[in-house]
Amino acid sequence: MWTGKGCILTFSDFTILEQLQRNITDRRTAFARLLEHKLENAELMTREDIPPIVATLNSRVRYRIGDADSQVRLLTPDPTQGMVGLSLPLTTMRGMGLLGLAEGEAIALLRDGETTPERIALEGVLYQPEAALRKMAERANTRPALRLVHDAGAPMPSLRPDLAGDDDPGPSAA
Numbered sequence: 001m002w003t004g005k006g007c008i009l010t011f012s013d014f015t016i017l018e019q020l021q022r023n024i025t026d027r028r029t030a031f032a033r034l035l036e037h038k039l040e041n042a043e044l045m046t047r048e049d050i051p052p053i054v055a056t057l058n059s060r061v062r063y064r065i066g067d068a069d070s071q072v073r074l075l076t077p078d079p080t081q082g083m084v085g086l087s088l089p090l091t092t093m094r095g096m097g098l099l100g101l102a103e104g105e106a107i108a109l110l111r112d113g114e115t116t117p118e119r120i121a122l123e124g125v126l127y128q129p130e131a132a133l134r135k136m137a138e139r140a141n142t143r144p145a146l147r148l149v150h151d152a153g154a155p156m157p158s159l160r161p162d163l164a165g166d167d168d169p170g171p172s173a174a
Helices: 011-022 030-041 093-098 129-141
Strands: 007-010 042-045 060-065 071-076 087-089 106-109 118-127
Touching: 007 011, 007 030, 011 030, 011 042, 030 042, 030 093, 060 093, 071 093, 087 093, 093 106, 093 118, 118 129
Parallel strands: 007 042, 071 087
Antiparallel strands: 060 071, 060 118, 106 118
16 A cells, blocks of 8 residues: 555554544445554654654645645644645545655555545655654753853953042042
């Protein structure tokens, strides 16, 4: 089914797929078979270990269907999330097919009632939430950069006015 090494899922994505499978009533549909195939053949990884080139839930992906132009969508777990035309729900064949693929991999999807499979190739993962979390954690753990200040050893100028050469004794002389 895949042209690459297979399906890589985070533990949370796998759990969502298991829940989705529990809610399916007809296990003979193409979608149910694809979902079962994903669950049986998935390599599971933690959020910290999943490569940034793998499509996970809430990733922004660029993909191509057959020879058509590339499309960019956000993989969402729920069809009600995201705006129409900007998101690709997991509950669609294309969304399910792209989940777990790595950049450069493709999948052939055979829809119910069709004889010719639809080839979907993942061209790129433009944003992956797990990779973004790792970057934020790295930034938080880095030390602040120090800046070398020139002449740090030079004496500081006095904040008092220079009174040398002034012969006025001031108000206390009166």
